[in-house]
Every structure is written in structure tokens, then in C-alpha cells.
Amino acid sequence: MTTIKDIAERCSVSVSTVSRVLNDHPDVSSTVRERVLKVIDEVHYVPNSSARDLVKSQSDDIGLVVRGMGNFFFAEMIPTIETAIAKAGYTLLTHQINSEDDELRAGAELVRSKKLKGLILLGGCFDYGKEQIAVLDVPFVCCSFGNSFGKLKETQYSSVTIDDQLEARRAVEYLIAHGHRKIAILLDSTCDSSISELRYLGYCQALKVAGIPLDEELVQETGNFSMEASYDGMKQLLNRRDDFTAVFVIADTMAMAAMRALYEGGKRVPDDCSVIAIDGISMSAYFVPTLTTLVQPKREMGEESVRILIDMIEKRSKNRHVILPTEVRSGESVRRMK
């Protein structure tokens, strides 16, 4: 096997120069850098860090626990997180779990077995207690969720989120501003201590402020966040009522499935029913009609999560919380009432 010494000999430079090139240090001339990189390429050299890993009590690894397999919104965030982690000089281990699984336990196992330096949780429960997070003995950041239904102090965890309740309120107010008053909502559950419950509260608030009484028959629960359940939920809603002129669906993927159910039920979007959502996944911009949605700042959320985590790992700062705004992407799925 080729070693770093072989590379140095072939390039007629010192081992430490090769090492500097490998670690991308600035104090190497571009001529030397190119010569070294060329040889590395020729001999298919791969840096060997296992020996170093063996004697270290911790690795340079950061774990990412992704809760909700096949979640397109998360899938679009992972590359940003991976790039930011690499830029900071760490490597990322990704672990996907089902949305019913316990992300804290999964994270804790990963931390112990891989000697991780820190953890990013992409998706999780909003109701952690002190005992629950005690299993984590490294810095961690909750990305895309906070502790709205739990009892943690702000100093006990970090988070990067949008203000789910406020943004949901904005989405519904967007419909009201377009003249809608009979507004349905399609959501996982009104009381699941999750993003769904928060967005439901925003829906109720928008109606209340506008003086529109809550009509419980227009609240359709789906039981989970899948496209399938959303499609079925919209069919149920259509069987029960057909007098609503707009629907707020709490997530883009759910909205796309709901639009299919509306189409099959003979309701044209937006002519017969307007649709608005929150998330802003890339695919919803190609739907016919394109989806009007409040776009979460995916890139900033990923980068900010990494920044907070690295700052904690490198002892530059303590737990902190960042709330970022969404941006309305006006599509073709909402019409103005006359």
C-alpha cells in the first residue's frame, strides 16, 4: 500500500509538505501543491486515518440523525449540512430512522459507538424533558424543531427552526387576504405535540383574528405525514363537505397528494379550491399548477445548525436558538375570490 512517505519521495518533498497539501494548508506553493496532487492521483493514494482514530478518545465525526425516511424536505437539507460539516474540518455520519423511532436513543447509541463529537437531529419531538436529553453527553442541535411542548430551559439545548405557528398563521392570512373565508386544513393531528399541532394553532389564530369561527368539520387529520394518508384524508374531507374554497395543507408533499385527490374529486385548483402549504421543496414548483407555499430557508437552516454545533464543540459558545423566516413563493394554486 502506498504511504505518505512514498508520495513525498516521488515528489522530492518532505512528508510534512505532503501532509500540508492533504490538509489544505495555505503555506504550500501552488507548483508544489499541483505536483503532489498529481502523484496522489496517479498512485490512487487514500489517506489512512484509522491508526489515529484508534488512539483518540473521540473521532472528528459529527452524527446526523434523520427522522422520517424518504422525507423530501430533509433529503434536500442533508447535502448542505454535509458540505458545511466538511468545510469545518469534520466528517458526517448520517443515520436515518423511522418517524416513529426515538431519535435521542438512536443519537446516543451513535455517539457512544462512534465516539462522536456532536450531533445534529434533523426532525424530532417537540416535548423533550431533562431526563430524556440526559442520554446525550455531547453538544447537539435540533434542526427544524424546538421544544414548544417540553420543559427544557433555553440553556439546555440548541435549535434552528422557523416559527411554525406564526408561519402557519401567515399562510392562512394569505388565503384570507385573497378573499377566502371557508378554509379547510389538512394535517397529521391537532394534538400530536409536533409541527402539526403548532401549525394548527397558527391556523386557529388566523381565523380568530379575522373573525371567522372555527368549523371543526373543515379540520381533516391524516394520522401521519405520508402522501398516501394525505390523499386519503382529502378524499374523506371531500366526501363530508364541498363548500370550502381553500385549504391549508401543512407540508408540500402532503399538498401535492391532496391536489391529486381534489383533481379526482372534480375540484379544479385554483378555480374551485385554492391550496397553500409550507416547506418549499423543489418539486412542488414543477407541479401543474405550481404550488403556492411558504419556503423554509433550507440552506440557512442547515448552515446555521452546523455553525452552532461547531461553536459548541470548539468551546466558542454555548447553546443558542435561531428562528428564521420563510419566504412566500407565489404559485398558481391560490386564486383571488371575487
Next chain:
Amino acid sequence: MTTIKDIAERCSVSVSTVSRVLNDHPDVSSTVRERVLKVIDEVHYVPNSSARDLVKSQSDDIGLVVRGMGNFFFAEMIPTIETAIAKAGYTLLTHQINSEDDELRAGAELVRSKKLKGLILLGGCFDYGKEQIAVLDVPFVCCSFGNSFGKLKETQYSSVTIDDQLEARRAVEYLIAHGHRKIAILLDSTCDSSISELRYLGYCQALKVAGIPLDEELVQETGNFSMEASYDGMKQLLNRRDDFTAVFVIADTMAMAAMRALYEGGKRVPDDCSVIAIDGISMSAYFVPTLTTLVQPKREMGEESVRILIDMIEKRSKNRHVILPTEVRSGESVRRMK
């Protein structure tokens, strides 16, 4: 920190009984199992395997290098692979890279630094040579791609794929059987030594067998596999020609973006232009119109890749190759010509 011994004492059972419960062995009574699990839950115990990892020269980890970030088709396969790996008693480390990155180098680095037992490459080049794969000194499986443009012997690598050329031919023959003769193709490139080139060959073959001359103006390259490039490519094709009645798009996500461009160009699908693709991602079944596509057996591909890899790791068998068939999902995007 709670140890396995503490758990055993609290449950009044032996340490080996707790261990059997943790490892899900069958020879523990259900009463004991439940008692142990209850205590484990109460004390928030997390198995500590780091000491074991330290003295082992290899971990129980398998790496998954995913090439093509935000690839929805791959995103839908990862959960299956993760589950199958866990069932076999291993853990999975996932690493995502850009579609321009070198998956062999990324895989080799992961193997060395994490002492991996084996590797699954989800997406990669079809033209490896012997020197290139020499960087990998553990068993590996190419999932969703083979070595069509390379010179490897069958004994030098493993693969699980569909027959890309044959399936593309079937897709185009499906259009021909529905009376289409002016059939365009939207693809990354006709000569990229990848899936795109293979599917292009299948397109040419179908036309040839049907006696339809190849019309190069109906071949639209996009330069990559993104939705954006596909949308732009379809717009270019529409600017050049509007006499085609059908288009074969080489991937579902690309087809969805192309359908949007057709819509904006005033071409209704399927009335003015039929569309067929290959992949079968879940979302394309909710599009209006639903996409007619050849569905890749994602679950079987993932499970088969894991099976082959584990068999090699546990020395039960050598490199092998599995080719699986797709299944036509008839949607609303293809119409029969009169």
C-alpha cells in the same frame, strides 16, 4: 453511567440474560424480557460498544456511498438498505457525495477511517478499470449500475441493476405500440458512459427494430440529471420542433420537469404529447396527469445488494451479479394514437 451489570441487579437476573435481551436472542422468557426492557427504559440505558470497537481491527459497519445528492430515487432506496443491514446485524454509515465526485475515492476513505467491513455504492460510473477498484480492499456492491463501459471481469465486482438498455427499449416500444412514430428523447447525454448512454442505446434499438429512422433533432441532451436542466432542455426541444407526439424521458424526476415545460409550451399531456419514463418514484403517481413509467424494483434492489454484500463479508459466496426486471405502471401520460 448505568452499566449492563446495574440493569442485571435491578432485574435480579444474570448479566448474560440482559445481554441476550439486548441482542434479541430467542431463549429468554417473555416475562423476563419485558422486565429487563422496562428497567432499560426507566434508566435510559444505552449499550456501550466503544470499548469493543477500540480493540477490534474492524467495526461491524457497512458504508453506503450515495452519489447524487437530493436524488429522489436513491432517497427512496436508502431506508430499505438500512433496514436490511440492521437485520443482518450490522450498522450502516451513509455518506452522500455530488454526482461529479469520485465514489471510489470517497468509499476508500470511509473504509479506512471507519474500518468498514464492506461497501455499497448507490450510483456510480459504469467504466471502472482494475486500477480504480484497487483502492477498495473490502467487498463492495454496485447498486443501480454495472460495468457496461469498463473492462472489469465479472469476478472482480458485484452489481444489482436493471437492464437499462433493454428497459429503455421496452419504454419506447410501449410508445410505438400505442401508435407513436415521432418519438423524442430527453436525456443527460448520448455518450456519458452512464445510465443515460445505455438508455439512449435502447431508444435507438427500439426505433431501428420498428423501422423508424433516427431523427437527431429529436434527441435532446440536458447536460445533467436535474429537474432544472430537464425543464430547460424540453423548452429548447419545443423551440426547435413541435411535430413529435411522444417523448421518452430517461428518469421520473426529469419527466416531471419536462411535463411542466410541455404545459407551459401549450402542449397538453397526453393529448398533444405522450410521456413515458423509467424509475417509478412515489411522487410521480400523484402528478396530474400521473406519469406512465417503468418502475424499478427498489426494495428488491436494496435487499439483494445487502444480501450479496453480507454473503461476501461472511465468506459464503463470491462476487455475483443480479439483473432485475422493471414493471410498467400505466399512468395517464400516454395516449393511443388514432
